[in-house]
Amino acid sequence: MLGAVTTSLDVTHDGHYQYHFDIAESGIWQASDGKWTRTPQGAISVSGTYKFDGSDRVTCAAANGVTTWIRVN
Numbered sequence: 001m002l003g004a005v006t007t008s009l010d011v012t013h014d015g016h017y018q019y020h021f022d023i024a025e026s027g028i029w030q031a032s033d034g035k036w037t038r039t040p041q042g043a044i045s046v047s048g049t050y051k052f053d054g055s056d057r058v059t060c061a062a063a064n065g066v067t068t069w070i071r072v073n
Contacts, residue, residue, distance in 0.1 A: 036060060 048062030
């Protein structure tokens with residue numbers, strides 16, 4: 001799948017909003033020695049670093065920001 005994106009923006013009469021953003025893509029994910037690379041099909045690779053903080057948490061950093069993934073049991 002090549003970068004399917006679904007997005008919507010709902011704005012109320014008083015200026016409040018809800019923004020929804022979903023993306024689906026496929027490609028190759030590689031990670032080793034604290035470094036990761038994501039290569040979406042038909043797109044430019046993105047890379048960064050990662051660090052495990054215990055068995056249920058990993059933080060990934062790249063040029064566009066930092067994301068922390070937490071396993072929910």
